[in-house]
Amino acid sequence: MTVPSLTERTPLGTETPPILEVKGLWKVFGPKADRVVGTALGRTELKEQTGCVAAVRDVSFSVRRGEVFVVMGLSGSGKSTLVRCLTRLIEPTAGEILLDGDDVRKADEKRLRELRRHRMAMVFQHFGLLPHRCVLDNVVFGLEIRGVPKQDRYVRAREVVGLVGLTGFESSYPDQLSGGMQQRVGLARALAADPEVLLFDEPFSALDPLIRREMQNEVIRLHHEVGKTMIFITHDLSEALKLGDRILIMRDGELVQVGTPDEVVGAPADDYVRDFVSDVPRSHVLTLRWIMREALPDEPLDGPELGPDVVIRDAVHTVMSADRPVRVTQDGALLGVVTSAEILEVIAGGQS
Amino acid sequence: MTNSRSGKIRVLVLVAGMGLLLNACAGAKVGETAAPAAGGGSAKACGTLNLAINPWVGYEANAAVIGYVAEKNLGCKVVKKDLKEEVAWQGFSTGEVDAVVENWGHDDLKKKYIDDQKTAVSAGPTGNKGVIGWYVAPWMAEKYPDITDWNNLNKYASLFKTSESGGKGQLLDGDPSFVTNDEALVKNLKLDFKVVYAGSETALITAFRQSQKQQTPLIGYFYEPQWFLSELKLVKVNLPAYKDGCDADAAKVACDYPPYELDKIVSKKFADSGSPAYDLVKNFTWTNDDQNLVAKYITEDKMTAEEAAAKWVADNPDKVKAWLPKS
Amino acid sequence: MAPVVGAVTGVATRLRVRGLLILAVLAIWGLGWALLNGRDTLALGGAELTPLHSSLSEGMDAVDDSRNSNPFFLYFINYIRLFLDEAVTFVQALISQPSFGRPVPVLGWLGVTGLATAIALLYGNRKAALLTAAGLVSFGLLGLWQESMDTLALTLTAVVLSLAVGIPLGVWAGMSDRFHRLVTPVLDFMQTMPTFVYLAPLTLFFLIGPASATVATMIYAVPPAIRITAHGIRQVSPDTLEAGASLGATTAQSLRHVRLPMAKQTIIVGVNQTIMAALSMATIAALIDAPGLGKTVLKALQTLDVGTAFNAGLAIVIMAVVLDRVTSAASRRVEAERRAGRLLTPGRRRLQVAGVLGVTAVLGYLSYTYVWAAEFPAQANIGPVVRRAADAASVWVQDSLVGFTGAVKNLLTNGLLNPFESLLTGSPWWLVFAVAVAVALLVGNARAALATAAGLAVLVLLGLWQDSMVTLASTLVATILVMMLGVVVGVWMGRSDRADTVLRPVLDAGQTMPAFVYLVPILGLFGPTRFTAIIAAVVFAAPVAIKLVAEGIRRVSPTTVEAATSVGASTWQLISKVQLPMARSGMTLAASQGLIYVLSMVVVGGLVGAGALGYDVVAGFSQHQLRGKGLAAGLAIVVLGIVLDRVMRAATERADAAAHGGQPHK
Incomplete structure (x- = not known):
């Protein structure tokens, strides 16, 4: 199988400037943490020799404006620490975090607070709602602490409450709501501040599967409607594949792979990732680009046309019902062809 | 929420009822029946007598009688303070206790407050052995x-x-x-x-x-x-x-x-004040039988200290007369 | 008892080696005792002093003497005293003492009852309001209206000031680990140092009167306010705090909008505990002329008038129960309002408040104006009936049970207390020292052993080794009895709601009835002995232990109980194999609280024949030349409390670690 040149499935091109750039980020817990930065020791050796735990090790990535960027890893991989480092809820040990070119790590307390109030907002796994306040008062909380006049903040709060589908529940209290509804409140609270970047820390892992799917769709819908940049932490691969424009996979604090969902599934960086994605139905993730081949000289080239970024699953009907190879074209140029043989191989083969 | 209206009505009825009660009320008003304020003209001369009350009945008998006489015959304002001996003696130095009216020995306290600090003086025996x-x-x-x-x-x-x-x-x-x-x-x-x-x-x-x-x-x-x-x-x-x-x-x-020889101790300040109460404390003596009698009134007959003192004073006018300052 | 021992020393049985080691240590002790009995026991007679005691006395004298020259006293303390005096006098003028040229206080019984009921209704609920009204009227019926109001005035002033000091400090301790570490030992000290030790010196600083009584009360009542507030602030969910931080909340905003509102319910529990602590000082504060019911109790004690003491004690119990139920109801109301959404809209709530306050104002006016509403009618005085009944009951109990109780006393004293005590006091001090440190190491950890060594060394230095050992023996025996009662009654209460309903008021009474009230009957039954002191301690401490065990039993998950029942466990198996082991944390807490309560009764024990440290403290309060020794004895009690607490805590930690399969050595 050939690895095609990198092109994004998303409408965003590589040329979109990054809104957030992280360079060489470290977070070490333990005594004399800064001395540990740069270490090559493994987890257990490090613990034994220095008493420290490196939760994030030398992680670099950039997030483009409007992108949904997913950080995925098993529990203990450092993903939650990573996302907290971005707004310094946990103070990073080393590295740079540039938000629109400003170094977050250099911000003093006041600027940091401004940044948290206006530019980045977070949605938490356990919601973090104020139990003594009703839904509306929870949503206005962020605006209240940054000093928005009472009238204005309630207007804005009602707006976002409507946006996340909580209309009618404004005066309910958190413990009267289901988990899904509570997370909508958390979402509304984060949206109310109209931040540039929304951070999600495993927001749906405490919810049951049905609600989780509903909330995932809600995030997709919101992303379409408000177009925020989102950084989304999850341990659930299918969630990552479903939501992410790009996925960053972490293990033991280290970055293992960054790429689009089809890159991760189609070209795992190592056995760890391969193992991880082995159960994913490849036809749901891979695009035609991953299975097309060059046309044989004698093949008829008048079959239906499809783009290279069409997901295989969506191409099945066209390919299977065509009596000749389907052409994969981009901007009028022929990239390759796909026939039912290739499709069947993916669907039946699974691995390979 | 439905009962809040009835609640409101109930409140109104209550307020109205209270209003009626106010008007209809024929009870005596505070102040109309008030006892005359303690202390007449002679109160000025005597002032306040701060009596320590040590925690035993015999002591209380002494204090009750002295206090009663000071109040009735001298017009003093008597303030009784329930204190253990140690604390009572401290009161001499802080000026909060004028007299301890039954003292058992306590040479250490005498040394400290009478000899060293000079805040207290002896006021003679109580007559009790x-x-x-x-x-x-x-x-x-x-x-x-x-x-x-x-x-x-x-x-x-x-x-x-x-x-x-x-x-x-x-x-x-x-x-x-x-x-x-x-x-x-x-x-x-x-x-x-x-x-x-x-x-x-x-x-x-x-x-x-x-x-x-x-x-x-x-x-x-x-x-x-x-x-x-x-x-x-x-x-x-x-x-x-x-x-x-x-x-x-x-x-x-x-x-x-x-x-x-049980004795009485007073604060130096009190002794020098020229208060008639000081003379009373100094002159006060009675017998063990006297004290036992008053103590019996308190413990067995369950009288208050004041009642017991009143009874004994009424029965022993001569003894009381001897304690009063000669004027 | 067996399950308790099993739980507390669970590790010992789990790790056989450790158990054998402990046995070996105890065997060495026994042997050493047999061989060296009576040597190096560091005995000190009742009136004997060590140089340290004399110099402590002199130190106290020096402080006394500097009182009139030291600016610290002249300005700082003096102003505090003036403020406190004014505060108490003001409240007294409102509710208890003739004031403003009138022969009666501003508010008469009707006004106070109305106001208190209104507060209970507005902040608590209807049931609490009803109880409040009944409680207040009962003060009048017992013939103790004014005394009760004096006690209430003093208690409320002390509570308000304690909260004004305690809540901010508690918030600080909740936010700052360093301050928390700093303040905890101070609070331990304030709570275990017997009041008798500082009562007399206090009157030097704050003079005789309300100020000293208020300070004495506050010393005991502030610690729970600080501790529980700090706990409430600390237990606020970190998730919510983080959410606040992520939105850019400042520390102040996070405190105001997140921590305080979320800790509110816990803080009200702190208020409740502060009130109970303040009220428990009512009797002792009367020793320095604090007005109120405590005086009545002490006066009655002079003539052994059980009836009068009981009557006043009953009023104290009623006051405690009313205050407890109202604050509990207020705390539940916070919770309920949160859960159910606001029960009333602001408008309706305002109307309700206005209505209630209106009625209160009318009642207040009546009680200001008319004699019948100002002074509780003297005809309606059932006090004498209560007194006679209590007297009769006391006499009957003493006469008819004394043979039986004497036998029980002799059995337990000779069978349990005396052997244990003679082991502690008869062995050379260095042997007991070594054994204690070894046991602390084996059941706890190195830190506990260190604390034990340091604490015992202090006891030796204080010159009160033998007295401390006598007190320790009685304390441990009392704690064992408390835990036996705690487990038996606690399990019963935890499993049966009916038992709970019946027993709870009895337990409340045991906890709040001043010990002085029942001293005479138990003295009659058991004589002036250490056993009497143990009984007094058990009466006071068992209710806490029982409540905590019951709470633990009730918290065992019903699913687990169901599972055990479904595999056919008998009731006994259910209790011994499921409920008790699972309620272990509740029982540990019961044991440690029980111990603290027992220790706080050491001084009362000294009044009824326990001798040793309790008597030293009482004598120090009564005799000038013994005050240094009294102070030393107070310190020794504090040290005993701290050592026992640290060892017990370490043992619990080890047991927990072992129970969770962890390495107990870590």
Whole structure:
């Protein structure tokens, strides 16, 4: 199988400037943490020799404006620490975090607070709602602490409450709501501040599967409607594949792979990732680009046309019902062809 | 929420009802029946008398009578403060106590406040004679007549064994306010006894009461005048007689307790004030029988201290007259 | 008892080696005792002093003497005293003492009852309001209206000031680990140092009167306010705090909008505990002329008038129960309002408040104006009936049970207390020292052993080794009895709601009835002995232990109980194999609280024949030349409390670690 040149499935091109750039980020817990930065020791050796735990090790990535960027890893991989480092809820040990070119790590307390109030907002796994306040008062909380006049903040709060589908529940209290509804409140609270970047820390892992799917769709819908940049932490691969424009996979604090969902599934960086994605139905993730081949000289080239970024699953009907190879074209140029043989191989083969 | 309307109505009805009650109310108004404010013209001359009340009934009898006379005859404003001895004496130096009207010895306090600080002075004896010693319940004195001689105590030691005395006879000590030589006495008289601290007068009296009632043997530290003696006439055990100076060295003491002349102590400031109350305190003396009588009114007849004092004063006008300042 | 021992020393049985080691240590002790009995026991007679005691006395004298020259006293303390005096006098003028040239206080009984009921209704609920009204009227019926109001005035002033000091400090301790570490030992000290030790010196600083009584009360009542507030602030969910931080909340905003509102319910529990602590000082404060019911109790004690003491004690119990139920109801109301959404809209709530206050104002006016509403009618005085009944009951109990109780006393004293005590006091001090440190190491950890060594060394230095050992023996025996009662009654209460309903008021009474009230009857039954002191301690401490065990039993998950029942466990198996082991944390807490309560009764024990440290403290309060020794004895009690607490805590930690399969050595 050939690895095609990198092109994004998303409408965003590589040329979109990054809104957030992280360079060489470290977070070490333990005594004399800064001395540990740069270490090559493994987890257990490090613990034994220095008493420290490196939760994030030398992680670099950039997030483009409007992108949904997913950080995925098993529990203990450092993903939650990573996302907290971005707004310094946990103070990073080393590295740079540039938000629109400003170094977050250099911000003093006041600027940091401004940044948290206006530019980045977070949605938490356990919601973090104020139990003594009703839904509306929870949503206005962020605006209240940054000093928005009472009238204005309630207007804005009602707006976002409507946006996340909580209309009618404004005066309910958190413990009267289901988990899904509570997370909508958390979402509304984060949206109310109209931040540039929304951070999600495993927001749906405490919810049951049905609600989780509903909330995932809600995030997709919101992303379409408000177009925020989102950084989304999850341990659930299918969630990552479903939501992410790009996925960053972490293990033991280290970055293992960054790429689009089809890159991760189609070209795992190592056995760890391969193992991880082995159960994913490849036809749901891979695009035609991953299975097309060059046309044989004698093949008829008048079959239906499809783009290279069409997901295989969506191409099945066209390919299977065509009596000749389907052409994969981009901007009028022929990239390759796909026939039912290739499709069947993916669907039946699974691995390979 | 539905009952909030009825709640509102109820509130209105209540308010209305109260209003009616207000108008219809024919009760006496505060102030109309008020007792005349304490103190007439003579109150100025006397002012306030701050009496410490030490926690025993005999003391309270003294204080009740003095306070009653000061209030009725001299027009003083009497403020009684319930205090233990130590704290009461401190009050001399802080100016909050004018008089302590029954003092048992307390040479250490006398040294500190009278000799060193010079904030207190003696105001003479109360006339009461204090006796301290070892006592047994009457039934024991009857059954074992020779027990009242200390020489025979070892003979009866085994009678007094208790769970507390570790195989020896128990000698029950009482109120920690009293300085006792009992540990030294037991040792120096070579008695086969162990001192057990009952810890309070209450404990001591209860123990003697039960001793009589249940006919259980008990020997313990006690003293007179004490109201309990009029309920149960405890019998004193004779220790080697007291001679002057035989108790000079506390560790070597082997004689009975000295007889106490109970006295009155007043603050220097009070003594110099020229208040007629000072003269009253200074002149006050009465007998053990007088005190026991008032104490009996309080404990057995359940009178308040004021009632008891009023009764005694009414019955003894001559004695009272002698205490009053000659004017 | 067996399950308790099993739980507390669970590790010992689990790790056989450790158990054998402990046995070996105990065997060495026994042997050493047999061989060396009576040597190096560091005995000190009742009136004997060590140089340290004398110099402590002198130190206290020096402080006394500097009182009139030291600017610290002249300005700082003096102003505090003036403020406190004014505060108490003001409240007294409102509710208890003739004031403003009138022969009666501003508010008469009707006004106070109305106001208190209104507060209970507005902040608590209807049931609490009803109880409040009944409670207040009962003060009048007992013939103790004014005394009760004096006690209430003093208690409320002390509570308000304690909260004004305690809540801010508690918030600080909740936010700052360093301050928390700093303040905890101070609070331990304040709570275990016997009041008798500082009562007399206090009157030097704050003079005789309400100020001293208020300070004495506050010393005891502030610690729970600080501790529980700090706990409430600390237990606020970190998730919510993080959410606040992520939105850019400042520390102050996070405190105001997140921590305080979320800790509110816990803080009200703190208020409740502060009130109970303050009220428990009512009797002792009366020793320095604090007005109120405590005086009545002490006065009655002088003539052994059980009836009068009981009557006043009953009023104290009623006051405690009313205050407890109202604050509990207020705390539940916070919770309920949160859960159910606001029960009333602001408008309706305002109307309700206005209505209630209106009625109160009318009642207040009546009681200001008319004699019948100002002074509780004297005809309606059932006090004498209560007194006679209590007297009769006391006499009957003493006369008819004394044979039986005497036998029980002798059995337990000779069978349990005396052997244990003679082991502690008869062995050379260095042997007991070594054994204690070894045991602390084996059941706890190195830190506990270190604390034990340091604490015991202090006892030796204080010159009160033998007295401390006598007190320790009685304390441990009392704690064992408390835990036996705690487990038996606690399990019963935890399993039966009916038992709970019946027993709870009895337990409340046991906890709040001043010990002085029942001293005479128990003295009659058991004589002036250490056992009497143990009984007094058990009466006071068992209710806490029982409540905590019951709470633990009730918290065992019903699913687990169901599972055990479904495999056919008998009731006994259910209790011994499921409920008790699972309620272990509740029982540990019961044991440690029980111990603290027992220790706080050491001084009362000294009043009824326990001797040793309790008597030293009482004597120090009563005799000038013994005050240094009294102070030393107070310190020794504090040290005993701290050592026992540390060892017990370490043992619990080890047991927990072992139970969770962890390495107990870590």
